[in-house]
Amino acid sequence: MKLESIRREYTRAELSKKNADKHPMHLFQRWMKEVLNLNKIDATSMSIVTNGADGFPDSRIVLLKSYNNEGFVFFTNYNSQKGQAIAENPKVSLHFFWPELERQVRISGIAEKTSIEESEAYFHSRPFESQVAAAVSEQSAEVPSRVYLEEKFDALKKELNGTNPECPKNWGGYLVRPVKFEFWQGRENRLHDRIVYELKDEDWIIKRLAP
Template sequence: MMDDVAAIRKEYALKELDVDQVDKNPIIQFKNWFQEALDADLVEPNAMNVSTVSSEGKPTSRILLLKGIEDGGFVFFTNYSSRKGKELAQNPNICLNFFWAGLERQVRIEGTVEKISVEESTTYFHSRPRGSQIGAHVSPQSQVVEDREALIQKEKELVREFEGKEVPKPDHWGGYLVTPNLIEFWQGRPSRLHDRIVYKLEANNWKINRLAP
């Protein structure tokens, strides 16, 4: 089996990427690539790997969904009491990674987070499906639970409690804004000589360089 895994490989040749082709602003460049991912009808193009670091210096990652692209950065929502929320409260450094296999592309974003306003979080919360709103109350995210049945019973109780009422946003739930200080765009190329263009924030200006693959 391991021999079969070692033999897995793919030659990338769809597109190319050069410093002269990218926008001087990495947020705009990301928006351009994200639109191409949408146009290509990729499955959940806003899915991203989110990495945080514990107080012991141990990294951990999970897949979340990007929910906003602003001039200042990238927005996602979660449970502030979850493992990731607790780690971000201790260490605001974060890394996001998007992989769009259908376009042979990857984007890596390094930066720091801060909570967005309660008003912004509440507005987004009430735009979610009602089941998702109730689910935010049901789940003590990242905590040990007795079994799935306990969650289902809690959901039933809350469905009855909120029947005919607006579901309030939990205090422990809301959004983060990721302010980037480094963004790398990766385009797969033949012979593993991939194109890597990196933007690094220096003295409030974005410096653009090509990296070796």
């Protein structure tokens, strides 16, 4: 099959400045509720883009764990590639793609660490095995083999004997405070709707972009 022959039309919904909320987080909440009704498993998956030390942008999928008017929260190992990149440059981008609703949301913002208390509370809310995995994984570091990881996992699990591990000091959350949103709604004939919110002096300025 030729890739250029794969096409689809977008006919599900429309987005205008009139039916967009004044605050972008309210529109995001509305869209998130709609996609959660269709797909609770993947709705919170988001790509986070950081700027690497080599000058190249790095993108990977993480899971959104909470959000409010302050921003978006996810958790990771602070010594990971993304953690090191954020320490050097806290400007990041988030990207949600919801094909069920023919929608995308792009967010630019500044990442900052959550409090130790918030990080520890979420860490201990995770399944026991996930806590153990986070405790033994030196995320992004080179390892000799899969067996090496499994042996470390089994050893700590045996040592803990059912008790929860401590939250590693190099593990926790980030809050991404948004400064820009772009809401994309697929439309017929590739005349997609693109509504942008930009933060200017604590006010959100709304504009439409050409597709």
